[in-house]
Amino acid sequence: MHSIDQACGASEAEKYRRIFHATPDYATFSTLETGIYLDVNPGFERMTGYRRDEVIGRSSSDIDLWVDPVDRNSAVARLREQGSLFITTRMRMKDGGVLLVEASLAAFDANGEELLIAVVRDITARDALERELVGHRRHLERLVAQRTAELEEAMRRLEELTVTDELTGAGNRRAFTRRLRARCAESDRTGMPFCMAVLDLDHFKAVNDRYGHAVGDQAIQVFASLALREMRAVDYLARYGGDEFVLLLQDATSEQAIQPVERICRAVAHYPWARIAPGMELTASIGVTAYRREEGDDAVFRRADHALYEAKRRGRNQALIA
Numbered sequence: 001m002h003s004i005d006q007a008c009g010a011s012e013a014e015k016y017r018r019i020f021h022a023t024p025d026y027a028t029f030s031t032l033e034t035g036i037y038l039d040v041n042p043g044f045e046r047m048t049g050y051r052r053d054e055v056i057g058r059s060s061s062d063i064d065l066w067v068d069p070v071d072r073n074s075a076v077a078r079l080r081e082q083g084s085l086f087i088t089t090r091m092r093m094k095d096g097g098v099l100l101v102e103a104s105l106a107a108f109d110a111n112g113e114e115l116l117i118a119v120v121r122d123i124t125a126r127d128a129l130e131r132e133l134v135g136h137r138r139h140l141e142r143l144v145a146q147r148t149a150e151l152e153e154a155m156r157r158l159e160e161l162t163v164t165d166e167l168t169g170a171g172n173r174r175a176f177t178r179r180l181r182a183r184c185a186e187s188d189r190t191g192m193p194f195c196m197a198v199l200d201l202d203h204f205k206a207v208n209d210r211y212g213h214a215v216g217d218q219a220i221q222v223f224a225s226l227a228l229r230e231m232r233a234v235d236y237l238a239r240y241g242g243d244e245f246v247l248l249l250q251d252a253t254s255e256q257a258i259q260p261v262e263r264i265c266r267a268v269a270h271y272p273w274a275r276i277a278p279g280m281e282l283t284a285s286i287g288v289t290a291y292r293r294e295e296g297d298d299a300v301f302r303r304a305d306h307a308l309y310e311a312k313r314r315g316r317n318q319a320l321i322a
């Protein structure tokens with residue numbers, strides 16, 4: 001049987017004993033291979049519930065200390081290679097309770113015998129706290145992600161509102177101005193053709209005067225929906241103001257643009273307006289023009305507007321190319 005005195009020498013042993021017994025953590029001194037306890041401190045007794053005289057001369061496997069004995073085997077193998085290590089493992093106490101522990105292990109040679117000193121700390125509560133914290137953090141992360149998504153959706157809706165005409169759902173004047181400029185710049189750069197059309201209901205003032213503003217609003221809504229129905233998905237419609245709309249026809253020459261705008265004209269003329277108000281009739285006039293490279297947004301807008309003026313002058317209910 002080994003003794004600490006044999007291992008360390010008498011005065012060294014006394015020093016060791018004081019430190020060993022004073023340390024508040026669980027500390028044991030045992031043989032490396034077989035795990036036979038040579039000494040255990042009061043911290044060990046407190047944590048495991050075993051009295052010192054119950055375990056001296058017995059091994060950790062005799063008292064079934066390691067819940068996962070494989071942890072001890074692999075620790076012993078690694079200690080032989082690297083001398084010391086930290087492990088986290090589970091240990092069974094005298095009363096059968098299991099604790100999660102963090103063990104600081106060191107192997108050393110004493111007169112040709114491989115010995116092991118272990119300092120062990122119960123981290124069950126810390127681990128539970130950490131798990132709880134992780135749980136809280138995940139919950140918080142989920143909350144933040146949810147709030148972020150809601151905020152993004154609110155921002156998207158807000159962004160949509162800032163570019164949308166409230167009455168018709170088409171683009172608004174501000175969004176159109178931005179789009180037209182972007183389209184001009186793109187066309188200047190790439191040479192891609194596009195057309196712009198200005199659409200306006202004929203004698204709309206009379207509708208307002210005869211049927212009232214609410215019916216007028218309804219007519220504007222129908223006008224927008226007819227235009228949206230007849231144009232291609234890539235084209236862009238915005239309400240410029242009152243009963244006047246503007247349309248950007250992407251990647252289209254004026255020959256290609258005239259068809260959809262004429263379809264819009266016909267759709268307005270054939271719409272059963274009388275369903276909205278008895279005796280009501282409405283037509284629309286449209287001016288359309290192709291962008292000329294480098295001319296800029298003002299020039300193309302003026303020409304489209306002039307084409308609309310011409311369409312009105314020539315009797316309305318028609319689309320005219322400038």
Ligand SMILES: Nc1nc2c(ncn2[C@@H]2O[C@H](COP(=O)(O)OP(=O)(O)OP(=O)(O)O)[C@@H](O)[C@H]2O)c(=O)[nH]1
Pocket residue numbers: 200201202203204205206208212213214215216217220241242243312
């Ligand atoms: N109901 C309604 N009317 C509006 C709105 N904004 C403008 N208006 C009216 O729309 C009318 C616009 O008339 P104009 O386009 O200038 O003239 P018009 O009577 O349509 O005649 P032409 O365009 O020459 O065929 C005016 O009476 C405005 O008061 C709106 O949001 N709702």
